[in-house]
Amino acid sequence: xxxxxxxxxxxxxxxxxxxxxxxxxxxxxxxxxxxxxxxxxxxxxxxxxxxxxxxxxxxxxxxxxxxxxxxxxxxxxxxxxxxxxxxxxxxxxxxxxxxxxxxxxxxxxxxxxxxxxxxxxxxxxxxxxxxxxxxxxxxxxxxxxxxxxxxxxxxxxxxxxxxxxxxxxxxxxxxxxxxxxxxxxxxxxxxxxxxxxxxxxxxxxxxxxxxxxxxxxxxxxxxxxxxxxxxxxxxxxxxxxxxxxxxxxxxxxxxxxxxxxxxxxxxxxxxxxxxxxxxxxxxxxxxxxxxxxxxxxxxxxxxxxxxxxxxxxxxxxxxxxxxxxxxxxxxxxxxxxxxxxxxxxxxxxxxxxxxxxxxxxxxxxxxxxxxxxxxxxxxxxxxxxxxxxxxxxxxxxxxxxxxxxxxxxxxxxxxxxxxxxxxxxxxxxxxxxxxxxxxxxxxxxxxx
Numbered sequence: 385x386x387x388x389x390x391x392x393x394x395x396x397x398x399x400x401x402x403x404x405x406x407x408x409x410x411x412x413x414x415x416x417x418x419x420x421x422x423x424x425x426x427x428x429x430x431x432x433x434x435x436x437x438x439x440x441x442x443x444x445x446x447x448x449x450x451x452x453x454x455x456x457x458x459x460x461x462x463x464x465x466x467x468x469x470x471x472x473x474x475x476x477x478x479x480x481x482x483x484x485x486x487x488x489x490x491x492x493x494x495x496x497x498x499x500x501x502x503x504x505x506x507x508x509x510x511x512x513x514x515x516x517x518x519x520x521x522x523x524x525x526x527x528x529x530x531x532x533x534x535x536x537x538x539x540x541x542x543x544x545x546x547x548x549x550x551x552x553x554x555x556x557x558x559x560x561x562x563x564x565x566x567x568x569x570x571x572x573x574x575x576x577x578x579x580x581x582x583x584x585x586x587x588x589x590x591x592x593x594x595x596x597x598x599x600x601x602x603x604x605x606x607x608x609x610x611x612x613x614x615x616x617x618x619x620x621x622x623x624x625x626x627x628x629x630x631x632x633x634x635x636x637x638x639x640x641x642x643x644x645x646x647x648x649x650x651x652x653x654x655x656x657x658x659x660x661x662x663x664x665x666x667x668x669x670x671x672x673x674x675x676x677x678x679x680x681x682x683x684x685x686x687x688x689x690x691x692x693x694x695x696x697x698x699x700x701x702x703x704x705x706x707x708x709x710x711x712x713x714x715x716x717x718x719x720x721x722x723x724x725x726x727x728x729x730x731x732x733x734x735x736x737x738x739x740x741x742x743x744x745x746x747x748x749x750x751x752x753x754x755x756x757x758x759x760x761x762x763x764x765x766x767x768x769x770x771x772x773x774x775x776x777x778x779x780x781x782x783x784x785x786x787x788x789x790x791x792x793x794x795x796x797x798x799x800x801x802x803x804x805x806x807x808x809x810x811x812x813x814x815x816x817x818x819x820x821x822x823x824x825x826x827x828x829x830x831x832x
Contacts, residue, residue, distance in 0.1 A: 403589030408645040409433035421626030432800035436644035445643035451483035452809030452825035456745030495584035551599035552779040601782025602648040638794040645788030650761035654771035655686035690764035691752035
């Protein structure tokens with residue numbers, strides 16, 4: 385137990401959260417001999433597969449994981465969102481998250497929080513102990529607070545993200561080397577902050593796992609040429625999680641979780657190309673590049689990943705579907721999506737979720753009308769240009785999944801059966817003994 389614990393007394397339990405973006409539980413559970421630290425964490429604590437959210441996309445998942453509420457409350461639905469009453473789009477950042485973050489509840493309770501590399505947190509908050517923003521941040525200079533922490537990260541050569549473009553090469557050697565270097569720098573910083581022992585909540589995310597999965601997951605799942613490189617990378621992740629666990633004082637509970645699962649990718653599905661082919665979408669001219677180029681007789685359009693919007697009169701600027709026809713048009717679109725099959729004859733949609741079944745809250749005015757949770761193997765894309773064919777292949781061989789996300793808690797009294805992403809925030813607050821109102825969350829504490 386560290387100096388700050390002794391000064392603070394032993395009455396305040398603490399939590400160290402380590403995020404492993406996109407890591408499927410089955411990967412870790414099926415290979416205990418390769419990942420002994422995860423195996424020990426499961427044996428001595430609690431572990432299991434959990435569900436993600438709709439849609440299972442990191443830009444939407446991390447705001448929901450860190451707030452315990454659905455995108456209708458966070459206001460973030462994906463990597464790209466639409467302005468209210470407009471066809472203009474934007475990439476959501478930290479200030480677009482409208483719900484209360486877990487670490488804000490901790491600081492409001494008079495405790496300290498260190499937050500490192502969490503996606504959708506740029507620009508860094510000034511009201512937490514220390515923060516470096518994650519995915520989509522422009523660089524350490526603008527992503528870290530306070531200034532002394534920024535200088536420390538800069539001197540250490542901290543890296544916010546892997547160079548994902550390296551994964552496009554046929555030879556993945558340089559990409560894997562870069563992934564290891566990024567992972568090493570992340571661990572060094574995590575360990576440095578953890579060892580200061582001056583925090584009540586440590587919240588850090590390894591994002592590189594998601595990157596490696598996108599380019600090597602099929603090699604693992606289907607015994608490709610890069611399988612050993614993939615497993616070797618995860619052995620390093622396992623080693624670092626084990627070192628973190630060993631270093632934590634007795635008053636700290638370790639929580640390790642992913643935001644979604646992963647599976648092999650067979651086909652990219654270009655949803656707007658399909659909508660155009662089926663007569664749902666049309667453009668003003670042949671030079672279309674974005675949503676604003678759709679024509680006035682468009683009845684539906686799509687955003688990544690698998691979000692479908694009815695072009696509704698009174699909601700969209702050039703809405704072509706009268707409100708009186710909304711239900712019937714949406715039902716028609718849903719039926720078409722449920723009938724869509726890939727080149728292999730498999731249904732593209734595992735299920736099609738209606739808006740009101742997935743989203744509720746003060747920010748559901750930009751919610752998609754339908755979300756397709758795809759069958760494993762179909763990765764739903766939604767660009768407005770560059771794809772004439774509905775089905776194609778790209779440089780990635782792995783894709784997100786709604787099922788099979790991971791949760792490990794170094795406490796045997798955690799009930800993980802039938803859990804999902806929304807349960808993590810209230811569970812952490814319970815472990816911290818920070819008060820909250822049950823109805824504030826879409827999930828519930830897993831503490832027995």
